[in-house]
Amino acid sequence: MATIYDVSLLAGVSLATVSRVVNNTGKVSDKTRQKVHDAMAQLDYRPNTIAQSLASNRSNSVGVLVSQLDGPFYGPLMREIESVLRSANKHVIIAAGHSDAAQEKEAVEFLLSRGCDALIVDAEIVTNDYLRELCQGKTPVVLINRHVEGIADRCVHLDNLKGGLLASRHVLEFGHSRIAYISGPLFKLDARERLQGHKQALAEHGLAFDEALFFEGDFREEGGYEGMATLLDSGEPFSAVVCANDQMASGAIALCLERGLRVPEEISFVGFDDIPFPRYISPKLTTVSNPIQDMGHMAANWVLKEVYGQSDIEFNHKFEPQLVVRESVQRALG
Amino acid sequence: MATIYDVSLLAGVSLATVSRVVNNTGKVSDKTRQKVHDAMAQLDYRPNTIAQSLASNRSNSVGVLVSQLDGPFYGPLMREIESVLRSANKHVIIAAGHSDAAQEKEAVEFLLSRGCDALIVDAEIVTNDYLRELCQGKTPVVLINRHVEGIADRCVHLDNLKGGLLASRHVLEFGHSRIAYISGPLFKLDARERLQGHKQALAEHGLAFDEALFFEGDFREEGGYEGMATLLDSGEPFSAVVCANDQMASGAIALCLERGLRVPEEISFVGFDDIPFPRYISPKLTTVSNPIQDMGHMAANWVLKEVYGQSDIEFNHKFEPQLVVRESVQRALG
DNA sequence: GTTAAAAATGAAAGCGCTTACATTAATCTA
DNA sequence: TAGATTAATGTAAGCGCTTTCATTTTTAAC
Missing domain, CATH: 3.40.50.2300 (Response regulator)
Incomplete structure (x- = not known):
């Protein structure tokens, strides 16, 4: 691999000049620039980026x-x-x-x-x-x-709080009052904020947050699936599920379909993130966009x-x- | 940021020795090693990987x-x-x-x-x-x-050919004979190989490949959706669709559901790749694993x-x- | 206590590039 | 055309590290 030195030799100029044309800095006459370009082409010169980084302190x-x-x-x-x-x-x-x-x-x-x-x-x-x-x-x-x-x-x-608010308000406005919530793992800030939005929406409608309708998932399909099973098995009645992301919503819906529950006729779902895939499931998932x-x-x-x-x-x-x-x-x- | 030189100074040894302990190469007495480690700790020294790369020609x-x-x-x-x-x-x-x-x-x-x-x-x-x-x-x-x-x-x-073979054989063994194929983009080798597997499976069952039942997609949901629409609109009868990947299968199934076609009762589907998501749609997608x-x-x-x-x-x-x-x-x- | 061998350490030459500074060439001014 | 600018180029000192080779120290052997 040719180095800048080889180029300078072939072009008959100094290292500094070659460096200038390579980086397009400083003044170089057209004639010299051309010579250097020719030499670079002839040698198939490509700068060693590691050396550049070391010398320039820029990677x-x-x-x-x-x-x-x-x-x-x-x-x-x-x-x-x-x-x-x-x-x-x-x-x-x-x-x-x-x-x-x-x-x-x-x-x-x-x-x-x-x-x-x-x-x-x-x-x-x-x-x-x-x-x-x-x-x-x-x-x-x-x-x-x-x-x-x-x-x-x-x-x-x-603004995750607002997102949570949007999601939960939507189901509230559709008349649901028993709303289950499948959360992300609470050690994650966004999961906590979304949950907070949910609680706030509940409060706006004069509803109390019910621990029995809460499940802490993992932001993955598995968690939604498992959470839905837990919720259903608990016997608590609810007509809608707000999921803290689309992946969990997908898992939860999958479980419902397995158990023969109709979505959204029997249970409504909202997701969060608007990832591509759930647009291709049936029913198409209502969700909150995450840009x-x-x-x-x-x-x-x-x-x-x-x-x-x-x-x-x-x-x-x-x-x-x-x-x-x-x-x-x-x-x-x- | 401390350099190896600072460490050598503080430890009272040469650059070479510090380098040896950092890289754990060469012989260094325990006493010296300890001195160097102490100095490194004291200075919070971390090697500059760029300089290492340049000097060692290893990045x-x-x-x-x-x-x-x-x-x-x-x-x-x-x-x-x-x-x-x-x-x-x-x-x-x-x-x-x-x-x-x-x-x-x-x-x-x-x-x-x-x-x-x-x-x-x-x-x-x-x-x-x-x-x-x-x-x-x-x-x-x-x-x-x-x-x-x-x-x-x-x-x-x-072995994409084998995968294609597996997928198509499966539907063939289920008695389908009018089988549509939604392919990946044919400039991609794997798409071509999978298609070849499909053709081979057809041939094994004495069936001819029918251009009218072929659609070249893009390996994405959109392509499957579009391909399915095209196939359906063509009026050609078929009872199964083999898709060259799961994403296209998902798109194709989505279109069917939109049009009120029941899957798999009216149309059967096979995918390819076994990506996670389609395990969560209904029906769960039969597919070919891609490790x-x-x-x-x-x-x-x-x-x-x-x-x-x-x-x-x-x-x-x-x-x-x-x-x-x-x-x-x-x-x-x- | 020598001497040879082995172990530990150090000196210094790069790695391929950038860049401050010095130098030389070209252009301008009056 | 001398002197002052400005443009173009070159010189050389690093950047922080590795690594060869030489040197010194320690250990082993007799």
Whole structure:
């Protein structure tokens, strides 16, 4: 592999000049530039990005921490981030936190030691204090899906409370009053916020929150399935189920269909996130949109702007969920 | 950030010695090692991986190229790769090819120039010649989801033909004879191989392949939905649909349900890949398993073994699909 | 107590690039 | 046309680490 030195030799110029044309910095005469380009082409020269990073103290890479690499939620987020960054010729190092404090921290360390110019972090478990300290460091950090006091200007997040409100209000307005709730794991902030929205909606309609109609799931199909079974088996009557995400809603609906319950005729369902798949089940799932891609877009552009001076997007911290009415909620009987 | 030099100063030893204890190479007396460890701890020293890479010509990073970052198929693949590699303290740089030749090549260039120690490549579009040449290079490469003559020892792939055979045989054995086929995009090898399996199964049963019952989709829900509409609207009779992947099957089933067709009573369906979601629709989708995670595991371990000398897994090139019988196929009437 | 072998350590030359600064060439001004 | 600007190029010192090779220290052998 040819080095910059080989190029300078062949072109008959100095290292500095080659570097200038490679990076398009400083003044270079057209004639010289051409010579250098020719030499680069002839040698099939490609800069060693590692050496560039070391010398310039810039890695042109940004670290992304998500809790999982797969799933309908993080996939689109990463896709959006990668796409924005790549079109600016930056690239992405991805690490997974697996919803574990130690792994999240280790991943951050890792990305930092890898010389990332910035971090986009979707941390579920680590404490606010840890994140505040992280933001103190010299590597710029954006937080996704999390609102942390004191560093609000670094957070891109969804108004989960409002989302929860929207979902539950919808079924309430359809006349349901016995409403089961399948929650996400409560160690996750968004799960707690959505639940809070639900409770608030209940209160608005003068209804008390009933522990017997509550199940703490895992944000996955399995949890919804299991939660639905538990709820049904408890014997408590209810006519609608609000699920803290679409995956659990899908699992819950699957169980209902297995047991021969008709949806939405006998039980209504609302989800959360508006992931693609449940649009293809029957009934099509009524849900609350989560503009995760927009948030990824925003985070990536923030990095472009703050770190590379390349974007002039206006920073928007808080994204609004919206109710997406489809077919899984029906008016309560009686 | 403390450098190795600071550590050497504080510990009162040379750079070389610090490097030795950091990398656990060469001989170092216990006493010295302890001094160095103390100094590192005191300074909160963490090696600069970029400098390490430059000096050692080893980046401890492996590049992964997939066609998409999201979706039910690539997510688990990446998860598995990241997990294996990370537990060996390597890390992953991910790039997306977006099913476009130029982008795939650019991504490979990018990963190469980034100094990856190895590449795991799921390339859909670039030619076999390109891949053969790539494998010639000094960076070791494993190919996933693709079988290329001449470099078969670098390929980890699924027996798609057999999978296609399994799927179609299943409906054939249930007595169907008018079988529609919704294919993946034919520029993709796996789509072609699966189709070939279908044709072969047809031939085994003395049936001719009928163009009128064929639709070329896109491996996404939309394509299945659209394909189903086209097929239905064509007026050609058929009692079963074989889909080249589960996503298209889901889209196709969704359309049927919209039109009030009962599945599987009126139309039977088989999918391919066995992704999680369609297990939660009704009817549960009969499909063919695609051990994508196993393949990712294998590819990652190959890298560990060949590049880092760390694994002693036995290399398995070809993975076998299996029929997963659920509820979406019913005996043909008459 | 020598001497040879082994173990521990250090000196220093890179790895391929960037960049401040110095130098030289070209252009302008009066 | 001398002197002052400005443009173009080159020199060389790093960036933080690894690694070869030489040197010193310790241990072993007799």
